[in-house]
Amino acid sequence: MAIERTFSMIKPDATARNLTGAITKMFEDAGLRVVASKRVWMSRRQAEGFYAVHKERPFFDELCEFMSSGPTVVQVLEGENAIAKNREIMGATNPADAAEGTIRKLYANSIGENSVHGSDAPETAAEEIRYWFSDVELVG
Ligand code: CMP
Numbered sequence: 001m002a003i004e005r006t007f008s009m010i011k012p013d014a015t016a017r018n019l020t021g022a023i024t025k026m027f028e029d030a031g032l033r034v035v036a037s038k039r040v041w042m043s044r045r046q047a048e049g050f051y052a053v054h055k056e057r058p059f060f061d062e063l064c065e066f067m068s069s070g071p072t073v074v075q076v077l078e079g080e081n082a083i084a085k086n087r088e089i090m091g092a093t094n095p096a097d098a099a100e101g102t103i104r105k106l107y108a109n110s111i112g113e114n115s116v117h118g119s120d121a122p123e124t125a126a127e128e129i130r131y132w133f134s135d136v137e138l139v140g
Pocket of ligand 1: 054063116
């Protein structure tokens with residue numbers, strides 16, 4: 001299995017409840033390494049740019065409002081099969097559908113305030129990493 005990198009966000013509902021450490025530990029315990037990390041309070045414009053793929057969706061405004069409502073921790077996770085592994089640890093987008101023991105089952109408030117985001121494919125991982133990090137910030 002190839003070593004991959006994926007992009008992850010710990011969203012404002014989770015940083016507000018001081019869950020950055022607990023969530024990061026779940027990634028690390030599963031064998032993923034945090035090779036870049038920073039806490040940002042994204043602007044509305046940054047949220048709209050990041051989630052541009054969803055701009056026609058009915059929840060787009062609500063999503064961008066929420067994502068710019070408080071601090072987010074943006075991270076790059078590295079490891080074997082990192083993209084799929086990260087998605088497994090997160091659980092389903094809607095916490096009502098998330099498996100026991102996943103981050104969203106444990107911590108998400110709702111489908112909108114769902115505590116974490118993770119890239120869904122190698123192309124989006126590369127794009128999302130580039131959106132938030134420069135090469136010199138990926139430190140291994
Ligand atoms: P995320 O993995 O960050 O990708 C897009 C986000 O849109 C998703 O997690 C949810 O938080 C949000 N989202 C998806 N569907 C809905 C919905 N029906 N209502 C509100 N937010 C949603």
